[in-house]
Amino acid sequence: MLADTLARLEPADSAMEDRVAAHLDNLTKPPGSLGRLEALAVTLASITGEAFPRVAPPGVLVFAADHGVAAEGVSAFPQEVTAQMVANFVAGGAAINVFARQIDARLEVIDVGVAAELPSSGVVHEKVRAGSANFVERDAMSRDEAVRAIEVGIRAAERAAEAGCRCLIVGEMGIANTTASSALLAVLTESSVTGLIGNGTGIPVERLAHKQAIIERAIAARAPARDDPLDVLAKLGGLEIAAMVGAYLGGAARRVPLLVDGFIATVAALVACRLGSATRDYLIFGHRSQEPGHGHALAALDARPLLELELRLGEGTGAALAFPLLEAACRMLAEMATFEDAGVAASQTP
Numbered sequence: 001m002l003a004d005t006l007a008r009l010e011p012a013d014s015a016m017e018d019r020v021a022a023h024l025d026n027l028t029k030p031p032g033s034l035g036r037l038e039a040l041a042v043t044l045a046s047i048t049g050e051a052f053p054r055v056a057p058p059g060v061l062v063f064a065a066d067h068g069v070a071a072e073g074v075s076a077f078p079q080e081v082t083a084q085m086v087a088n089f090v091a092g093g094a095a096i097n098v099f100a101r102q103i104d105a106r107l108e109v110i111d112v113g114v115a116a117e118l119p120s121s122g123v124v125h126e127k128v129r130a131g132s133a134n135f136v137e138r139d140a141m142s143r144d145e146a147v148r149a150i151e152v153g154i155r156a157a158e159r160a161a162e163a164g165c166r167c168l169i170v171g172e173m174g175i176a177n178t179t180a181s182s183a184l185l186a187v188l189t190e191s192s193v194t195g196l197i198g199n200g201t202g203i204p205v206e207r208l209a210h211k212q213a214i215i216e217r218a219i220a221a222r223a224p225a226r227d228d229p230l231d232v233l234a235k236l237g238g239l240e241i242a243a244m245v246g247a248y249l250g251g252a253a254r255r256v257p258l259l260v261d262g263f264i265a266t267v268a269a270l271v272a273c274r275l276g277s278a279t280r281d282y283l284i285f286g287h288r289s290q291e292p293g294h295g296h297a298l299a300a301l302d303a304r305p306l307l308e309l310e311l312r313l314g315e316g317t318g319a320a321l322a323f324p325l326l327e328a329a330c331r332m333l334a335e336m337a338t339f340e341d342a343g344v345a346a347s348q349t350p
């Protein structure tokens with residue numbers, strides 16, 4: 001299934017660019033005056049292959065899993081919070097529930113690897129294993145488990161597309177996943193861990209050096225092959241991160257715009273692009289997270305996010321908050337009058 005999805009990936013339709021740019025210049029505004037919203041409209045048209053793209057309704061996929069490395073004291077919160085937050089998602093009380101309701105999104109919560117029993121309803125049960133291993137001691141997961149988790153994500157993206165979602169927001173919940181994401185990013189971009197790490201859920205400054213040492217030890221001990229993204233993901237990643245990779249690949253293969261959230265989501269998107277480079281064409285970046293590594297991950301993807309709200313939460317929240325801008329770009333294309341229709345002079349006569 002992963003191989004099939006990779007084989008179906010195609011670049012976005014660049015022929016749409018000139019056509020949409022010409023239409024934008026006919027709309028009743030000085031050319032270019034709607035700034036980045038105009039570029040966004042062009043991007044959405046080339047992603048979907050439609051001159052008048054639509055992004056509503058959006059689908060939010062929240063993947064949850066636990067991380068063995070949480071045992072090393074790298075998060076400000078205990079591992080149990082992952083399962084407790086899944087229950088909160090089911091009850092509708094988390095930040096992502098609120099913002100998903102605001103944009104009329106279809107929200108799905110998927111258990112890829114939470115190390116606890118979860119509510120039987122309201123969660124899609126796709127547990128590959130009960131949490132990844134502590135990657136300081138052994139590989140986070142096997143290559144086969146990583147592929148299975150990726151396929152959980154591909155299937156979730158397909159369900160969302162089948163349900164009519166025209167834009168995907170991929171979020172996560174997994175205590176200690178900023179540690180796993182920092183490790184992945186350091187290896188994939190051949191960067192030193194210093195400068196990439198941040199305090200995640202809010203570990204005190206004194207514990208940052210410990211978090212850094214854990215990541216450095218893990219990278220040295222696991223010694224992943226940096227040009228083999230699956231090897232890096234299996235050894236240093238997490239189950240929900242692998243599923244996010246799959247959701248991006250599955251969404252891109254279906255030509256669905258992918259609205260990327262914060263640090264963890266961007267690292268997963270980077271892994272997806274390393275597996276299938278055409279995925280990059282389908283990514284739109286919602287916001288810049290406070291987590292220092294996010295700037296680095298965005299730079300690796302040559303990405304400029306839409307919002308800067310000093311968020312550092314994850315779950316898909318920053319992407320959900322940016323969604324109305326995508327909708328505005330679509331409505332601008334479809335609903336604004338042209339100079340001719342409105343009887344407005346298109347330029348000053350010489």
Ligand SMILES: Cc1cc2ncn([C@H]3O[C@H](COP(=O)(O)O)[C@@H](O)[C@H]3O)c2cc1C
Nearest residue numbers: 075077172173174175176177178200201314
């Ligand atoms: C109550 C709560 C809700 C959250 N929602 C997202 N995260 C975020 O924080 C975690 C990553 O940070 P670290 O690597 O420091 O553990 C992830 O679960 C992420 O989704 C949360 C964290 C907490 C505590």
Ligand SMILES: O=C(O)c1cccnc1
Nearest residue numbers: 262263264289312313314
């Ligand atoms: O930007 C994120 O995705 C993020 C930052 C801190 C903690 N959890 C998630």
